[in-house]
Amino acid sequence: MSELQYKVLVGLEIHVHLCTKTKMFCGCELSFGEEANSRVCPVCLGMPGVLPVMNKQAFEYAVLVALALNCEIAKFTKWDRKGYYYPDLPKNYQISQYDLPLSANGFIEIPLESGKTKRIGIIRAHLEEDAGKNLHATGNFSQVDLNRAGTPLLEIVTEPDMNSAAEVRALAEELQRMVRYLGVSEADMQKGHMRFEPNVNLVIIKNGKEYKTPIVEIKNLNSFRALERSIEYEIGRQLERFLESGEVMEMGNKSTRGWDDVKEVTILQREKEEAHDYRYFPEPDLVPVELTEQWLKDIKSRLCELPIKKQMRYVNEYKLSDYDAGVLTAERATGEFFDEVVKADGEPKRVCNLLTQVGLKLANEKGCSVAELGVKPGALAQLAKMVEAGEISATASTTIFEEMVKTGKEPEIIAKELNLIQKSDAGELEKIVEQVLSENPKAVDDVKSGGKKSKKAEGFLLGQVMQKTRGQANPKVVSEIISKKLS
Amino acid sequence: MEWLSVKQLRDKIKNSEISSVTATKAVFKRIAKIEPTIGAYISTFEKSALDKAEEVDKRIAKGEPVGKLAGVPVAIKDNMCTTFGTTTCASKILENFYSPYNATVIEKLLAADAVIVGKTNMDEFAMGSSTENSGLKRTINPWDTSRVPGGSSGGSAAAVAGRLCYASLGSDTGGSIRQPASFCGVVGLKPTYGRVSRFGLVAYGSSLDQIGPITRTVGDCALMMNVIAGYDPADSTSIDEKTAPVPDYLEKLDEPIRRLKIGTVPELNAGSDSDVQKAISGAIEVYKKLGTEIVEIEMPHFDYAIAAYYVIATAEASSNLARYDGVHYGHRTKNPKDYIEVYTKSRAEGFGKEVKRRIMLGTYALSSGYYDAYYLKALKVRNLIRGDFTKAFERCDCIMMPVSPTTAFKIGEKVDDPLKMYLSDIYTIAANLAGIPSISVPCGFDENNLPIGLQILSPAFSEDKLLRIARMLEAQTDWHKKKPVIS
Numbered sequence: 001m002s003e004l005q006y007k008v009l010v011g012l013e014i015h016v017h018l019c020t021k022t023k024m025f026c027g028c029e030l031s032f033g034e035e036a037n038s039r040v041c042p043v044c045l046g047m048p049g050v051l052p053v054m055n056k057q058a059f060e061y062a063v064l065v066a067l068a069l070n071c072e073i074a075k076f077t078k079w080d081r082k083g084y085y086y087p088d089l090p091k092n093y094q095i096s097q098y099d100l101p102l103s104a105n106g107f108i109e110i111p112l113e114s115g116k117t118k119r120i121g122i123i124r125a126h127l128e129e130d131a132g133k134n135l136h137a138t139g140n141f142s143q144v145d146l147n148r149a150g151t152p153l154l155e156i157v158t159e160p161d162m163n164s165a166a167e168v169r170a171l172a173e174e175l176q177r178m179v180r181y182l183g184v185s186e187a188d189m190q191k192g193h194m195r196f197e198p199n200v201n202l203v204i205i206k207n208g209k210e211y212k213t214p215i216v217e218i219k220n221l222n223s224f225r226a227l228e229r230s231i232e233y234e235i236g237r238q239l240e241r242f243l244e245s246g247e248v249m250e251m252g253n254k255s256t257r258g259w260d261d262v263k264e265v266t267i268l269q270r271e272k273e274e275a276h277d278y279r280y281f282p283e284p285d286l287v288p289v290e291l292t293e294q295w296l297k298d299i300k301s302r303l304c305e306l307p308i309k310k311q312m313r314y315v316n317e318y319k320l321s322d323y324d325a326g327v328l329t330a331e332r333a334t335g336e337f338f339d340e341v342v343k344a345d346g347e348p349k350r351v352c353n354l355l356t357q358v359g360l361k362l363a364n365e366k367g368c369s370v371a372e373l374g375v376k377p378g379a380l381a382q383l384a385k386m387v388e389a390g391e392i393s394a395t396a397s398t399t400i401f402e403e404m405v406k407t408g409k410e411p412e413i414i415a416k417e418l419n420l421i422q423k424s425d426a427g428e429l430e431k432i433v434e435q436v437l438s439e440n441p442k443a444v445d446d447v448k449s450g451g452k453k454s455k456k457a458e459g460f461l462l463g464q465v466m467q468k469t470r471g472q473a474n475p476k477v478v479s480e481i482i483s484k485k486l487s
Numbered sequence: 488m489e490w491l492s493v494k495q496l497r498d499k500i501k502n503s504e505i506s507s508v509t510a511t512k513a514v515f516k517r518i519a520k521i522e523p524t525i526g527a528y529i530s531t532f533e534k535s536a537l538d539k540a541e542e543v544d545k546r547i548a549k550g551e552p553v554g555k556l557a558g559v560p561v562a563i564k565d566n567m568c569t570t571f572g573t574t575t576c577a578s579k580i581l582e583n584f585y586s587p588y589n590a591t592v593i594e595k596l597l598a599a600d601a602v603i604v605g606k607t608n609m610d611e612f613a614m615g616s617s618t619e620n621s622g623l624k625r626t627i628n629p630w631d632t633s634r635v636p637g638g639s640s641g642g643s644a645a646a647v648a649g650r651l652c653y654a655s656l657g658s659d660t661g662g663s664i665r666q667p668a669s670f671c672g673v674v675g676l677k678p679t680y681g682r683v684s685r686f687g688l689v690a691y692g693s694s695l696d697q698i699g700p701i702t703r704t705v706g707d708c709a710l711m712m713n714v715i716a717g718y719d720p721a722d723s724t725s726i727d728e729k730t731a732p733v734p735d736y737l738e739k740l741d742e743p744i745r746r747l748k749i750g751t752v753p754e755l756n757a758g759s760d761s762d763v764q765k766a767i768s769g770a771i772e773v774y775k776k777l778g779t780e781i782v783e784i785e786m787p788h789f790d791y792a793i794a795a796y797y798v799i800a801t802a803e804a805s806s807n808l809a810r811y812d813g814v815h816y817g818h819r820t821k822n823p824k825d826y827i828e829v830y831t832k833s834r835a836e837g838f839g840k841e842v843k844r845r846i847m848l849g850t851y852a853l854s855s856g857y858y859d860a861y862y863l864k865a866l867k868v869r870n871l872i873r874g875d876f877t878k879a880f881e882r883c884d885c886i887m888m889p890v891s892p893t894t895a896f897k898i899g900e901k902v903d904d905p906l907k908m909y910l911s912d913i914y915t916i917a918a919n920l921a922g923i924p925s926i927s928v929p930c931g932f933d934e935n936n937l938p939i940g941l942q943i944l945s946p947a948f949s950e951d952k953l954l955r956i957a958r959m960l961e962a963q964t965d966w967h968k969k970k971p972v973i974s
Contacts, residue, residue, distance in 0.1 A: 048689040049568045092809035279853035284693035
């Protein structure tokens with residue numbers, strides 16, 4: 001058998017809907033799920049005589065994302081018309097950006113399973129308008145819904161820097177988290193707010209010689225799972241195909257395949273890269289955009305700490321687990337609330353536990369963010385301190401947190417009201433311990449004899465004390481007393 | 488009454504000497520009599536016109552304020568969108584198209600209380616120099632029924648010359664206001680690009696198109712400009728009034744410009760008919776007598792204007808006209824096999840020969856591999872021509888030359904020779920390429936008693952001065968008072 005190694009190369013073309021108030025070039029509100037053709041006007045319908053007017057908010061959102069992607073931001077950018085005929089494209093050209101995009105040459109850091117990050121190059125990010133949707137009803141006709149036509153769309157093109165399906169998924173999820181942090185997109189893949197079109201091929205080394213398989217573009221991916229699975233499938237398919245036919249990349253043999261979500265296979269859509277001639281030329285109805293220093297500064301001021309940075313900070317500074325840091329940074333509101341509680345002197349690990357184990361559950365039940373639970377950062381920090389100081393048990397902290405959300409009372413007050421303050425008075429506890437020891441001579445013997453049974457017996461004795469104190473004894477103090485007495 | 492100027496009629500209506508209803512009825516009576524011969528209108532609106540006239544009369548009777556065009560019957564070229572009647576662009580593809588919105592200029596006319604009589608014939612999609620390319624009807628020249636009225640705003644010019652309205656709006660992409668004004672012995676102004684909103688003007692060559700007035704006198708032209716000029720937030724290419732304030736064009740109209748310097752390009756004039764040359768020289772003599780200085784200037788790149796124009800205008804047109812596809816509105820072919828046939832057959836059936844020719848020219852010029860050689864080069868020529876004007880205007884206040892090398896030609900004379908037809912635009916297209924204002928003002932007649940126009944070009948946003956210069960000639964001559972005899 002010949003020696004064979006291969007490397008996967010994936011680049012992505014990404015489209016992100018920006019959640020501006022109105023469409024890219026007209027005053028229509030953005031639409032999701034409204035009655036067909038109810039969110040349209042002469043401009044987005046491409047009626048004769050209409051002219052586009054640029055949505056400034058969309059431009060600013062796009063620049064914000066480009067900044068977060070570490071791109072170079074163009075001081076001068078213009079619009080171009082991309083011509084092609086399709087029924088969902090009312091003007092039969094799309095207003096896009098061709099040779100002078102608003103940004104280029106950036107990168108995004110994506111988290112890897114190892115807990116490290118990887119840098120993926122961004123070739124460019126530019127703004128354009130989305131098309132409508134063709135509806136293929138039964139019968140001898142099709143219909144067009146133009147509600148979506150003119151929705152601001154940010155196109156991001158990455159370098160082929162991803163080397164596995166997992167990395168592609170990581171990038172997709174990271175980008176979703178990023179644009180949600182920035183508040184510029186709902187980024188819901190199912191709703192088509194975010195669309196990924198991976199370009200996949202392999203570099204195969206066989207008998208010391210290098211071969212590149214033809215590039216395949218995958219379409220019709222409606223979930224992160226589909227994105228990941230389709231690439232996994234495609235890797236296998238391309239490898240098999242290469243071994244069968246030896247076919248390698250040539251000019252014009254790029255193909256497009258559609259993902260079948262049910263059969264979990266990619267299906268050939270277009271054999272050869274069609275000789276697309278979009279006849280780009282500068283859009284004469286719009287003036288170029290000149291981004292002044294001041295304007296750029298204003299946009300920059302709206303940046304926030306990006307999720308990946310936050311996550312890494314939690315791991316490095318607070319020694320949180322990568323998993324916990326990921327949970328806390330999944331949504332901007334959670335991370336920011338966590339930061340505030342820590343700032344109010346909450347011990348990070350305790351605060352993390354309170355939020356991940358209790359806060360997020362409560363927020364989820366209420367359908368709000370943890371910041372909106374009505375608990376002040378200072379109060380939660382106080383709760384964390386009480387756990388830390390052993391004043392209350394971890395179990396009690398859950399109850400108190402829940403009560404804080406319900407009543408808005410301070411944690412100390414709730415603890416007292418519900419009698420959840422742990423008994424730490426050594427003198428009082430010693431009496432109870434003595435009583436328990438005298439009642440359980442066998443266990444005492446087991447502890448004293450050491451060995452296997454010792455640990456179990458010690459736990460049993462502690463449990464008995466806790467039972468007698470109705471859980472209000474500080475287990476740490478009790479343990480100390482027991483060890484002292486039996487040593 | 489039909490010989491009154493807009494201003495005279497407006498004042499008489501305001502003073503209740505003549506009612507708008509009377510004036511409007513008279514216009515429709517004349518239309519009933521003469522329009523079958525001239526064929527200026529694609530559609531007329533007797534009922535809505537009389538309603539408006541009545542409303543204006545009532546308001547005047549009540550002493551309420553009325554607009555600058557109170558009760559004056561005007562016409563508009565049928566490439567400006569109106570919510571009343573059709574907007575056809577003289578094309579079969581839009582023969583039954585009803586616009587859901589009004590062009591900005593229409594809103595302005597209505598706000599000024601103009602009475603809109605009808606929409607005028609034109610070369611299909613404004614592509615032509617004789618109105619013979621209309622897909623809907625033929626318009627003749629009121630001075631000679633065997634001759635063309637010029638184009639593409641032939642209907643608008645013929646309607647004003649034939650007293651079928653008091654003033655009209657045309658559009659000018661390469662001479663389409665000035666050349667028919669010249670052929671029909673009336674005044675036509677192409678304003679600076681960006682001075683009048685293009686919103687609602689069905690686009691031909693977006694970077695060249697500009698709406699402007701066609702009137703019997705320079706004063707009426709100034710009055711119309713007072714109504715239609717100004718910034719429009721719906722047109723990104725219209726100029727804000729802080730950068731270029733809109734003056735009252737009537738205010739100093741009768742004040743001659745002192746120490747006026749007129750630029751002439753002798754070798755250019757040599758290319759026109761001897762009668763035209765004589766008339767232009769005669770006009771310049773008039774200015775000389777008024778104490779102006781004549782400066783000979785050079786326009787080194789003028790020769791390339793036609794070539795550059797027919798690349799840029801057709802390239803933009805190929806994209807602008809892509810939307811007429813039979814999918815959303817306009818003509819749709821019967822029983823198409825598939826959606827491709829909806830496109831190909833609808834367009835093949837709906838567009839006329841010249842439109843198809845220009846779409847093909849423009850599509851070719853924008854095709855990959857040809858873009859640099861054609862479109863990009865044309866843009867370079869455009870810049871050089873702009874430079875020629877900038878340099879020339881350092882030495883003179885305005886430039887004078889013929890509007891057209893000939894007077895109105897015979898119907899059918901040039902239809903089979905598109906190149907010959909294109910060459911009739913030789914003097915007018917430079918102003919569009921440079922974006923500067925240019926006016927055609929009557930300056931004589933040829934041996935066949937056909938009117939000749941003098942073209943005056945001036946720097947961007949100097950329409951006030953341009954109109955004053957034109958008025959200097961008008962005040963000294965009676966050319967504009969000659970009337971065509973139509974039976």
